[in-house]
Amino acid sequence: MAGVQVLLGLLCLSSAQAGKLLVVPMDGSHWIGMKPVVQELGKRGHQVVVVIPEVSMTLGSSEHTTTITYPVPYTEEEMYESFKAGMAKIISQNIVTELDKLQNFILLLDIVGEVSVRNCESLLFNKTLMQKLKDWDFDAVLTDPFDPTGAIIAEHFSIPSIFMQVNLACGVDFPATQCPSPASYVPQRYTFYTDQMSLWQRTVNLMRTFLQPMACRHLYTQADEIASRFLRRETSMVEIMSHAALWLMRFDFVFEFPRAVMPNMVMIGGISAAKPKALPTDLEEFVNGSGEHGFIVFTLGSMVSELPEVKAKEFFDAFRQIPQRVLWRYTGVVPKDAPKNVKLMKWLPQNDLLAHPKAKAFITHGGTHGLYEGICNGVPMVMIPLFGDQGDNVQRMVARGVAETLNIYDITSEKLLVALRKVIHDKSYKEKMMKLSAIHRDRPIEPLDLAVFWTEFVMRHKGADHLRPAAHDLNWVQYHSLDVIGFLLLILVTVMFVTFKSCMFCFRRCLRKSQKKKNE
Amino acid sequence: MAGVQVLLGLLCLSSAQAGKLLVVPMDGSHWIGMKPVVQELGKRGHQVVVVIPEVSMTLGSSEHTTTITYPVPYTEEEMYESFKAGMAKIISQNIVTELDKLQNFILLLDIVGEVSVRNCESLLFNKTLMQKLKDWDFDAVLTDPFDPTGAIIAEHFSIPSIFMQVNLACGVDFPATQCPSPASYVPQRYTFYTDQMSLWQRTVNLMRTFLQPMACRHLYTQADEIASRFLRRETSMVEIMSHAALWLMRFDFVFEFPRAVMPNMVMIGGISAAKPKALPTDLEEFVNGSGEHGFIVFTLGSMVSELPEVKAKEFFDAFRQIPQRVLWRYTGVVPKDAPKNVKLMKWLPQNDLLAHPKAKAFITHGGTHGLYEGICNGVPMVMIPLFGDQGDNVQRMVARGVAETLNIYDITSEKLLVALRKVIHDKSYKEKMMKLSAIHRDRPIEPLDLAVFWTEFVMRHKGADHLRPAAHDLNWVQYHSLDVIGFLLLILVTVMFVTFKSCMFCFRRCLRKSQKKKNE
Incomplete structure (x- = not known):
């Protein structure tokens, strides 16, 4: 028995051993989910x-x-200007077609992608810093695969990587994890479909599934070029991402439609929904003053705090007509008759x-952070998706009957009031x-603890x-058993051919014999 | 803030609320895994x-x-006699072909299945007891789907069911959970393949995948008949099982080959590996007396404690030639010259x-219990599979390089010694x-706690x-998008037909014009 106790002791010691972790985060709202994990570690x-x-x-x-910071070839002003210009272009539109929406989506992806790519090059080809990182001899890399840098560094240093991800553009996580996603009930991202699709929707979804690898290659x-040059x-990034040891998936099935997952995926949805703190006195007074009607919280995310005047007017007009108080994150032009x-x-x-x-x-x-905060606290939503994965997020909440959705492009005070x-x-x-909310909060272990545990596990x-999964060792043809089907067809054709030839041979022999007899 | 605290308080209260659980267990080694969960609840x-x-x-x-017990139409003696006779028939064989193995497998399944079916009828059509159970108004049913009784009762009472399962014959859990299992790297049960298959093995595996529904129907x-009559x-049982709220899967990925899982599957492999207790004095003395050579533990499971004399001799002969001491669970004939x-x-x-x-x-x-105890304690194995899922279990351990395997049919002392x-x-x-062992024991939450948590969650x-998953709402054709492919083909054919007809029409018009011109 003594031996077992020693062994257990050793295991516990190894669990508590300090490791070395390299973190290559993604900017913007993505960092909100990763920061608590990094700090806890x-x-x-x-x-x-x-x-x-x-x-x-x-x-x-x-x-x-x-x-550790590294220099980049652009200034803060340039970065903000680029984002602001893109956002303004999207929001100021009035009527948009599906094609416009797609163009908006690509426009914003390009802006974000451009920054990522410039950061990636700046870090990878910074020889002094890269040598310093190498000398550190890290046990693992924790990164957000939305930015390719961390994944390429892990590949270069041959150290295991942990990916913390929300929704990856073009759904690259499916091929990279080899996670099956039947097109019949797993809606592709940016289709805004639910898991209950009509024949037409399933047709579009299947075609989108086939086009997915092309979209990933384009994005x-x-x-891919930087990775190939550096390594x-x-x-390709799909190949590099397929080497990830573990995927921390920032979703929960109260939000995501139930579908297959792989063993190296850990669901940590709602990780950023912290325990609520007391409100500052002025805010507490304001919200308590709302009486029985209560109040409404209104934000359009960290990147949008302004609206074109004409659009903002629709919101002010609607809020004037309701008994609720409204707290709005807004830095745009305020009309003189703004309601109290x-x-x-x-x-x-x-x-x-x-x-x-x-x-x-x-x-x-x-956005996912606000969404999980809303779920966690059980507050129904009026959702106005702007770009990226937000359209899909909204669809998921609407499908569950906990939200109404409006279009930023044709929003009016009447529509807002109705919703x-x-x-x-x-x-x-x-x-x-x-x-x-009750289902989401009822979990055997907190998402933060789970993320910390699995990062430490990899270290x-x-x-x-x-x-x-061994699926990573198969090519597309093998994975889908197409070579097996070909092999079976070959056997079938061979058998048929041999049977036919044998029959023909017998038939000819018989024919010859009967002719011989006739001739005799 | 007060409101949130009240809400949290309510949630905590609801977590602690006592529920009512009906447990319909499976006999044999299956009960070993379920008993601790039931007791803890x-x-x-x-x-x-x-x-x-x-x-x-x-x-x-x-x-x-x-x-609560219910009467059954057989005696204890009859049951044991039936099992013993089956086991003796299997073990006493000397040379067996693959066909013999299959026959042995079916023989044993039939014996186990026969008992299950008789129990099932005895309970379902016991009106007094069923009324009593109905009056209890249970929150959920915890059952082992190897025995159909619990699943049918849950269906009848319309209460959610939790299935705790090891390996279901014919892999019925795959269709019942809608869990994807590509034949290219997920070996079908009883093929004894690993997740790395040759072209031929993948061919057999694919064919087995296609035959699986037939095997399930047969088994x-x-x-199916009792369920249809009772309800x-x-x-069918596949349909009834597909209504399970949750599957407690008794495997861990240190054992099972990595593959996709569904969100309502909870992995609790190793649940029965309890904390070790001190050995009785006589045993402690015996094993300590083995000195540096140590000792070997030998059991063939709860159902096999005897061997034909000629086979037992091979074991005794081998043990005589090794310096290790051996502890053997054996109740058969002991030779006079049995080694000390x-x-x-x-x-x-x-x-x-x-x-x-x-x-x-x-x-x-x-067997799975011993196997996880071996893994947990880090003891290499010599494995002699006898029936059921044991051949597949053994293959998994051999593939990981932690075990050697021998065939009970042609075992000799030499082979045993080498292994x-x-x-x-x-x-x-x-x-x-x-x-x-280190990987298996390094987990964020113990399997028993996980099983208890999720059972309570369902309650x-x-x-x-x-x-x-919404996959349950689709039929086979829809799930595999075959209707979509048909629809696309129809569009393609229509487009081709219209194009062809238009071309023909134009061609004819041109031809007519040119003929007219000629005639003029």
Whole structure:
């Protein structure tokens, strides 16, 4: 028995051993989900090194970690100008076709992609810094695969990587994890379909599934080129991503439609929904002053705090006609007759507000952080998707009967009023949202603890090979058993051919014999 | 803030609320995995009612639960005689072909199936007891789908069911959960293939995949008939099983080849590997007396404690030639010259022995309980599969380089010696097993806690609908998008036809014009 105790002791010791983790995060809202994991790992005694560009929107130092910055060939002003211009172009439109939406989507992906690619080159070809990172001899890399840099570094240093991801453009995570996704009930991203599709929708979805590899190739053209140049061999991001040891998937099945997952995927949806804190006195007074009617929280995400005047007017006009108070993150032009029940703020404590018992509705663009905060706190939503995965996010909430959706392009005060009154007064929205909230919160282990555990697991065991499916060793033809089907057809044809030839041979022999007899 | 705290308080209260659980277990080794879950649930204050047949091998009362028995139309002697006769027939064979193995497999399945079916009829058509169970108004049913009874009762009472399963014959869990299993790397059960298959193996595997529904239909003929008769509608066990709220899968990926899983599957492999207890004094003395050579644990499972004399002789002869001591669960005939390093026992504390630091090897039939105890304690194995899923279990361990396998049909002392010496002296077996053990034990939550949590989850939320994939609403043609492909082909043919007809029309017009011109 003594031996077993020693062994257990050793295991416990190895669990507590400090490791070295390299973190290559993605800028913007993505960092909100990764930061608590990184800080917790640092707090647990690991040496956590976060490498970020000198210029960024949300990236910065975090507690219990070492932050290293690297120079990039653009200024903060240039970056913001580029984003702002793109967003303004999208939001200021009035009538948009499906083609416009696609163009908007590509426009924004290009802006984000361009920054990623410039960061990627700046870091990878920064020889001094790369040597420094190499000397550190990390146990693992934690990265967001939306930005290709971390994945390429892990490949270069041959160290296991952990990917924390939300929704990857073109759904590259499916081929990279070899996760089956039957087109009959798994809607492709940006189709805005649910898991219940009509024949026509399933047809579009299947065609989208076939086109997916092409879309990925197009989206990752620059990243593929940089990776090949840097690693000095012909490669692609899909191939590099397929080497990930573990995927921390930022979704939960109260949100995502149920579908197959792979053993090296860990679901950590709702990781950023922190415990609510008390509101500042002025806000507490404002929301409590709303009486029985309660209040509405309104934000369009960290990237959109302004609206064209004509669009903003529709919101002000709608809010004037409701008894609820409104807290709106808005920095645009304020009309002179702005209603008094609206409090405009540069920034608002979204989660703390949503957790308040008087919160009646949440007007949101459908970004994942806000979405999980809304679910967690059981607040029905009016959703106005702007770009990226938001259209799909919104569709998922609408399908569950906990949200109404509006189009930013043709929004009017009347439409907004109808939607708001629906989610506030039709009890089914609140009831369904409370049920979703209860299910989401009822979990055996918190998403943050799960993310920390699995990152440490990869560091401890130098990967997670036992979770890697053998599908990675097969090519497309083999995976789909097309060679087997070909082989079976070959056997069938051979058998048929031999049978036919044998019959013919027998037939001819018989014929010859009978002719001989005749001749005799 | 107060509201949030109240809400959290309510949630916590609801978590702690006592529920009512009906348990319909499966006899034999299956009960070993379910019993700790059932007892823990009873301990946590739930009303747990276990319904078992009056005659059984391992079933009986458990702590903190209410056990109800129902009469069955056979005696204990008849049951044991039937099992013993079947086992003796299998083990006493000397040379067997693949066809013999298949016949043995079917023979044993028939014996087990026959008991299940008789139990099923005895319980379902026991009106008094069924009324009593109905009056209880259970929140959920926990059952082992190897025995159809529990699943049919859940369907009848319209209450959510939780299935705890090991390996279901014919892999019925794949269609029932709609879990994708590409034939290219997911070996079908009883093929004894690994996840790395040759072209020929993949061909056999694909054909087996196609034949699987037929095999299921054959295996569940009687159960399907009873279910249809009892529920008074045409149904099948596959359909009934597809309504399960949750599947507690008794495997871990240190054992099972990595493959896709569904959101309502919870992996609880190793649930029965308890914390080791101290050995009784006589055993402790015996194993410590083995010195540096250590000892070997040998059992062939709860159903096989005897061997034909001629086969037993091979084992005795081998053990005589090794310096290790051997603890063997054996009740058969003992030869006069039995070697002194062998201790024969009616029953042995398998897990406690394997946890001993002097345990060098484990001779086992490859049942899942022993297998996880071996993995957990890091003891290399010599495996002698006898029937059922054991051949596949063994293949998985051999593929990981932690075990050698032997055939019971042609075993000799020489072969046994070679295998034993290999796993004891070739350090790679022990090293790989220790690595597997470390990975298996390094988990964020214990399998027992996970099983208890998810059973309570289903009881609390009256199911787990948010984890049910929409694939269940599609038929086979729709699931595989065959209707979509047909639709696309129809469009293609129509377009081609219209194009052809238009061309023909134009061509004819041109021809007519030119003829007219000629005539003029």
